Amino acid sequence: MTAADAPIADEHASYEVTDSTVVYEGAVWDVRRDHVDYDGHDMVREYIDHTGAVAVFAEDDEGRVLVIQQYRHPVQLRDWELPAGLLDHEGEDHLTAAQRELGEEADLEADHWEPLVRYNTSSGGSDEFIQVYRARGVRATASAFEREAEEADIVTRWVPRAELVEGILAGRLQNSALVVATLAVDAIERGAVERGAVERGAVERDATA
Numbered sequence: 639m640t641a642a643d644a645p646i647a648d649e650h651a652s653y654e655v656t657d658s659t660v661v662y663e664g665a666v667w668d669v670r671r672d673h674v675d676y677d678g679h680d681m682v683r684e685y686i687d688h689t690g691a692v693a694v695f696a697e698d699d700e701g702r703v704l705v706i707q708q709y710r711h712p713v714q715l716r717d718w719e720l721p722a723g724l725l726d727h728e729g730e731d732h733l734t735a736a737q738r739e740l741g742e743e744a745d746l747e748a749d750h751w752e753p754l755v756r757y758n759t760s761s762g763g764s765d766e767f768i769q770v771y772r773a774r775g776v777r778a779t780a781s782a783f784e785r786e787a788e789e790a791d792i793v794t795r796w797v798p799r800a801e802l803v804e805g806i807l808a809g810r811l812q813n814s815a816l817v818v819a820t821l822a823v824d825a826i827e828r829g830a831v832e833r834g835a836v837e838r839g840a841v842e843r844d845a846t847a
Contacts, residue, residue: 656680660687666724688766692736693722693815695754695823696746696773702796704776705816706743709791718795718805719813720770721746732769741779744794749775755822759814770819799824 654675661684662669670687673680696704705718723739725732733751740746754772758764802820805811 653677685762686760686764686766688764689728690725690732691722691766691768692725692732692739693720693768693770693819694736694740694773695720695770695819696740696744696748696776697799698776698796700796702798703802703820704744704746705795705797705802707793707795715812717813718811718816720815720819722768722815733771736769736771736773740773743792745779746776747779748773748777754819757818768815770815770822772819772823799827 655672656675657673659671660668661671667689668687669684671682671684673682675681694704698704704721706721707716707718709716721740721743723735723742725735726738736751737747740748750773752772754770756767756769759766759768799820802811802816803824806817806820811817
């Protein structure tokens with residue numbers, strides 16, 4: 639098989655970083671400036687140095703999807719999202735983090751978990767990758783989590799997947815994790831993507847995460 643015949647895939651590439659400096663240290667994440675030796679030229683790039691994140695596409699027995707609504711200051715929206723959150727520390731197990739976020743943001747736990755999709759939120763501006771899990775066999779936790787700030791007034795709703803797809807394509811729903819995960823699950827369930835291929839991809843991504 640030639641490279642042109644192989645399935646399309648991102649290609650790993652690495653260039654020497656001659657200098658790397660945190661130019662802004664934020665409350666949640668930093669802005670980093672790298673000098674990169676790119677084919678003999680000094681290339682300067684600044685980007686958000688992110689901890690990484692997880693999100694949860696949780697479904698009930700009727701196939702409805704759990705979404706949460708909360709205020710997001712940078713975009714001035716109370717948008718509909720999946721339960722999601724940052725990794726607490728470098729190298730944290732992604733599944734452990736996803737299970738924690740489902741409990742903290744929605745007071746739920748689940749029996750069945752599987753990796754769904756992993757993607758970069760802004761390859762030109764951030765090194766953040768989000769790992770999304772699909773969770774089923776969902777039930778309430780024994781106790782409610784005490785929330786604060788913008789999480790204190792989170793609204794939860796169970797929505798049919800078809801309604802989410804329609805809202806995404808109509809431009810009413812814009813959160814990236816919600817868009818990516820919903821369209822991925824919809825493609826799987828319609829048979830547009832082989833389930834085995836998705837599972838193999840998830841295993842490969844977990845091995846490199």
